[in-house]
Amino acid sequence: MGRMPDRSSPAASHPFGPRDFQLVLLRRMADHNSGLVEDARRVLGVTVAEMREANRRWQAMVRSTRARSAVSRYRSVLGTPEARLRRALGDLECAALLWPVPLWPDLRFEVLLAPNGAVWNEWLVRAPGAPAPRLRTRADLTPWSCTVDEAARAFPPARPLEGSAPTRWGLLLSVPDEEGGRPRPVAAEFTWGLLQRVGLPGRE
Structure with missing residues (x-):
């Protein structure tokens, strides 16, 4: 007798759509900001298993020998x-x-x-027309607060750093700790273009 399907596991029968793609974005961001990702996952009403399944399906599409452009x-x-x-x-x-x-x-x-x-x-x-965040000190560089280009414009000159994995970018910035303070070097790491964390250069 054939094995009965496990209805508790995430199904891959539905078409891969925008919600699934958001789960792919979150899956990579979870490495640095598990709390924010957990909140976002609850907003979407999905389980951890569904998030993993969406990422698995996306990776299969990307790596397929029959992959489209x-x-x-x-x-x-x-x-x-x-x-x-x-x-x-x-x-x-x-x-x-x-x-x-x-x-x-x-x-x-x-x-x-x-x-x-x-x-x-x-x-x-x-988004076009959406107000940019106010970025003046290190305290403003909170997770998910800004994009790569916004951080680079706020704290020039910005020097690109090698990302620690695909879909990740890094910037070396000079950022004051407080308003009017002396700028200090920080390394900002982004996933899919969105800020994830800020630390000292050369440190994890």
Whole structure:
């Protein structure tokens, strides 16, 4: 007799959609901010097992030998982009595709396309027209408070640091501990473009 299906385990029968993709974002962020991820998971009404299953399915799609192009994969999962913007990077003009992410209403998931259609970058950015956070001291750099470009603009000059894993970015910033204080170097780490933690350079 065949084995009965385990109805307590997360099913992979439903189409992979926007909610599943948000779980993929959260799965990577859980390494640094498990409490925030736990709160977000409850908002979505999903279990830890469902979050892991969503990440497993996403990784299978990315690594499949029959995988479609990255931008086609995002369109199939997230639907039609909310907006398509033109971005200038030096002498090149690129296209930025933006999708909403309900967990972060003021953010958008951005896929940046090179002129030949290749995906250059995939991360969270501030939504067009949404107010940027006020970043003046280290106390303002709290988890999920800002994006890579916002931190870089607030504390120039920002030097890129090698990310500790795929989908992670680092910035070396000079940030005062208090208003008007002397700037000190800090290492800011981002996952999918969103700030996760700030520490001393060269330390975990």
